Amino acid sequence: MPEQLIFAMEVTLNGLLNGVMYALVALGFVLIFKASGIFNYAQGVMALFAAMTLVGIQQGRVPFGHLINEIFGTDIHYFGWEVPALAAILLTVVVMIGFAWLVQKFVFRHLVGQEPIILFMATIGLAYFLEGVSDLMWGSEIRNLDVGLPQGINDAIDLATFEIFGYGFFIDNLDIAAAVIATVLVGGLIAFAQYTKQGRAMRAVADDHQAALSVGIKLNYVWVLVWSLAGIVALVAGIMWGAKSGVQFSLSLIALKALPVLMLGGFTSIPGAIVGGLIIGVGEALFEFAVGPMIGGATENWFAYVLALVFLVFRPQGLFGEKIIERV
C-alpha cells in the first residue's frame, strides 16, 4: 500500500475523532436553539466556566479567592482538601443547573416574545459576564485538568496498524474516550427527548408556546431544563478540551468552531450537529494533509469557515436543517 494512502488514513481517523469534539460543542448550541429559538453565543464560555469550576472544586480552591484576599487582606487560596473527580463533576453539574436557573430568572424570563436578534444580543452579554465571573471566581491562570481520562498513544491501535501496514497509527486515547463519551451523551439526549415526559415537553415548547401552555406545560421549567442540559453538555466539552490543551481562556473560542459545524448540519438537528462535526473534522485534517504543504500550511484555521460559506450559498438550511418554506 502506498505510504501516502496510509498517512491519509491516519489523518482521517484523527480528523473523525476531532470532529466528535466539534460536534459536542455544536450540540450545546442545537439544544438551546431548538427548545427556545435562542442562539446561545455564551456556549463556549459556559464550557470554559464549567471546566474552571470543575478544576477549582477538584483542587479545593476557594471561589472568589482573589477578591476575598483583596478585601479582607487575608491570604487564603485553598480549603486544604481535594475532591475526587467524580464528586467534583457532580458538584459542577449542580453549579451548572444553578447557573441555568439564574439565567432564566434574571435574563430570559424578561425577554419572552422578543425578537431573536435581541435574545442573541443578550447571550453575547451573558458570555462577557460569565467570562468575568469565571475570572473572578477561579482566576485566569492556565489550569491542568485531570479527571482520570486515559491519555497518550493507544498501543493496541499502534500495534495492530503496524502489523497490517508496517506503520503504526498515532491515535490519542483521550480522543477515543471523548468519542465514546460523546456518543453515549448524544444517544442519551436523543432518547430523553423522544421517550420521556420532559423530553416531549421540551420538543413541544420548541414547536409552539401557546399550544404548550394549553396542555399544561410550564415554560419556565422547560427552559431551565434546557439550559441545564446545555450546561452539562458544556461541562463535558470543557472536560474533553480542557484535558487536551489545559483549561484556559482560549477554551471559550472553540465555540467559534461550532459555527461552521452548525451551518453544515443545520441549527435544528442533533444528527446534523454530529455529521457536521465529523465532516469538518475529517475535511480540515485531510485538506491540511493534501493541500496544506503546497500553500504553506495552517489551513485548519480557515478551512471550516470556507466550507461553511459554500454551504450558506448552496444549502442555507444545512444538511439536516428544517427546510425553509415560505408560504405565499
Place this chain on the structure above:
Amino acid sequence: MSDPAASREVLDAAIHESGHTADAEGHVTADGRKIGAVVMEMKNITLRFGGVEAIKDISFDIREGEIRAIIGPNGAGKSSMLNVISGFYHPQEGEVWYRGERRPPMKPFQIARQGIARTFQNIALFEGMSVLDNVMTGRLNQMNASILDQAFWWGKAQREEVANRQKAEEVIDFLEIQNIRKTPVGRLPYGLKKRVELARALAAEPRILLLDEPMAGMNVEEKEDMSRFVLDVNDEFGTTIVLIEHDMGVVMDLSDRVVVMDYGKKIGDGTPDEVRTNQEVIDAYLGVAHD
C-alpha cells in the same frame, strides 16, 4: 334576558315544559344524558384591551356534562371569553368560579392542570411532531415520574410511559386517526389537524373541554364527522363542552344551551329554541333573509 338568574328561570321553565325536572343537582335530557350542577360560573366579566372593551359585564354558567355553545358575529368577543376561561387573558373585572370556588388569577398551564383543555381557532399543534407525540403531550400532566427517573428511564418513568401510551392510543382509536399516528402533523390536511387537536385535548381527560370553532373551514362531510365526535365525547366520557361555532345548524343540533354575544355584550342565553326566537338575537345575528 341578560340577567343570568332570569335566563335560568326561563331555561328551567323550558325544561319543565319538556317534561324534565331541573334543580341545583341537575337533570336528565330528552336523549338520556345527565346534566349536573353548575361546574363553572362567570360573574360580571369585563375584559379590556387598552380602551377597547372586548367583553362587557358578562355572566353565565356552565353545567356539568352539558354542551354549552357561545355564538355571535365576528368580533363579538367569543374567543376572548374562551381565553378568559383558559387563562390566556385575565379580565379586569369579574370573577370566575370553578367547582364552587373563586379562581384566583392563574397562568394557562395551571388552568390546564385543573382539568380544562382547549383547542384553538387557528390550530396550535406541534407541527414538527408526529400525531402520536402530539396526543402524548396531552398526557403530560398525568405523568409525574421524577426527572432523574426519566433521565435514566427507570421504574416509574418507564411504567408511566407505557400506561399513558395506552391511553393515547385509545383516544386515537376513538377519533379514528389510527392510520396517521406516525405522520408529522405539519403534513396533514386542515380537517385532520383539527381532529388531532381535539385528540390532544381529549387525551388530558379534561373536566371541561373548550373548542374554539372546531368546524371552521371544514366541508359538510368533515363537519358531520366532527359533530359526531363532539357528541360522542360528551356522551361517552360525560365531558362538559364549551364550544364556539358559526354554523348555526351545527350549534342548534349540538348544544344544550347557547350564549349569544354581540359587541362584547351578552344578548341572549338559553336553549337553542329560545335563542332562535329571541328578537334581539335575530336582529343582531341570525338576521332575516336578505333578498
